[in-house]
Amino acid sequence: MKSVPKKPGVRQLSSVPKPRGKRVMDPGEWAARVELAAAYRLTAMMGWDDMLGTHISCRVPGTTDEFLINPYGMLFDEITASSLIKCDVDGGKLSDSPYEINEAGFTIHSAIHMGRADAHAVMHLHSQFGVAVATQKHGLLPVTQQALTALALVRYHDFEGVAQDHDERERLVKDLGDGAMLILRNHGTLTVGASVGEMFARMYRLERACKFQITAMTGGAALNPVPKEIVDHTLQQGRDIYSGEGRGAGGTLMWAALLRRLAREGARYDC
Numbered sequence: 375m376k377s378v379p380k381k382p383g384v385r386q387l388s389s390v391p392k393p394r395g396k397r398v399m400d401p402g403e404w405a406a407r408v409e410l411a412a413a414y415r416l417t418a419m420m421g422w423d424d425m426l427g428t429h430i431s432c433r434v435p436g437t438t439d440e441f442l443i444n445p446y447g448m449l450f451d452e453i454t455a456s457s458l459i460k461c462d463v464d465g466g467k468l469s470d471s472p473y474e475i476n477e478a479g480f481t482i483h484s485a486i487h488m489g490r491a492d493a494h495a496v497m498h499l500h501s502q503f504g505v506a507v508a509t510q511k512h513g514l515l516p517v518t519q520q521a522l523t524a525l526a527l528v529r530y531h532d533f534e535g536v537a538q539d540h541d542e543r544e545r546l547v548k549d550l551g552d553g554a555m556l557i558l559r560n561h562g563t564l565t566v567g568a569s570v571g572e573m574f575a576r577m578y579r580l581e582r583a584c585k586f587q588i589t590a591m592t593g594g595a596a597l598n599p600v601p602k603e604i605v606d607h608t609l610q611q612g613r614d615i616y617s618g619e620g621r622g623a624g625g626t627l628m629w630a631a632l633l634r635r636l637a638r639e640g641a642r643y644d645c
Contacts (some may be wrong), residue, residue: 387390394398402434402435403435403442404455405435405436405644406434406435407458408455409456409569409571410432410455410570411453411454411455411457411458411569411643412633413495413570413574413631414444414450414453414643415450415453415643416429416558416635416636417499418449418450419449420578421501422499422581423450424500425449426448426449427500428479428498428499428500429444429479429483430443430496430497431443431479431496431575432445432475432494432496433487433493433494436627438460438461438491440460440468440486441460441487442458442459442460443459443461443479443483444458444459444479445457445459445473445474447460447474448473451576454643454645455643455644459473462587463484481537481538481540481542482496482498482526482537483496483498484543485544487548488543489547489550492566492568492592493568494567494569494573495566495568495570495572496565497564497573497577498558498563498564499575499577500561500562501581501584501615503555503581503585503587503588504622505563507584508557508558508561508590513528513559513603514557514580514587515587515597516605517587517590517597518583518586518587518590520579520586521583521586522605522608522609522611523579523609523612524576524580525609525612527554528555528580529550529551529553529556529558531545531546531550531556531558531559532549532559533560554566554567555577565580567624568622568624568631569625571624571625572624572626572629575616575624575628575629576616578628598613616642
């Protein structure tokens with residue numbers, strides 16, 4: 375049999391054989407697939423996608439070593455629940471797909487899922503404003519309400535090149551620590567959540583903070599500094615507001631509203 379040459383940057387994973395007859399999927403996994411597919415559609419709707427680059431993943435409910443991620447070759451606005459690939463933390467495909475998995479995505483997401491038991495969902499972007507702030511030496515500045523209510527959760531990871539080296543996984547987890555938002559220097563942004571909705575809400579907050587910072591700095595005028603005591607006070611307010619018990623309800627309210635928006639748009643991703 376003629377061997378297939380490896381493609382650079384794409385992890386060559388073995389596919390499980392197609393099952394005979396109709397496949398019966400666990401209801402919990404299907405629900406997770408639908409939510410994750412919605413996140414991909416909303417990311418495209420927000421203009422945060424990067425063609426075939428970047429990734430959003432979630433752990434398969436009831437497992438500790440299986441997660442769902444996008445097939446490398448599909449745009450975010452065409453992903454559906456059934457097109458998502460299930461894989462293990464070693465990169466083995468557990469569901470049939472004509473597509474492979476981007477190796478950099480596998481490295482980053484498997485690291486977080488393995489290293490943080492509470493990270494059910496992980497989102498990584500190369501958005502315009504997120505990358506801009508990630509490229510600035512000072513990172514996210516405490517100069518807007520949006521930044522201040524997010525900064526308590528923000529951590530940083532230094533750039534090490536395209537994330538294809540599995541040795542980087544340990545450093546990714548260490549740098550994220552107990553945070554929920556990671557600025558990948560010179561690269562992009564990442565958020566985690568106990569649910570897809572919480573993960574998405576955190577990325578929205580981080581993205582807005584980055585956008586406002588770049589916009590303010592582009593204006594050329596000096597930034598108005600916030601006194602330290604107000605910075606400290608607002609950081610605590612952010613912890614309270616966006617906790618699971620706060621009025622942000624861990625992203626639950628925003629996520630429900632966003633799903634209604636998708637429904638109004640007539641987007642079909644639950645198939």
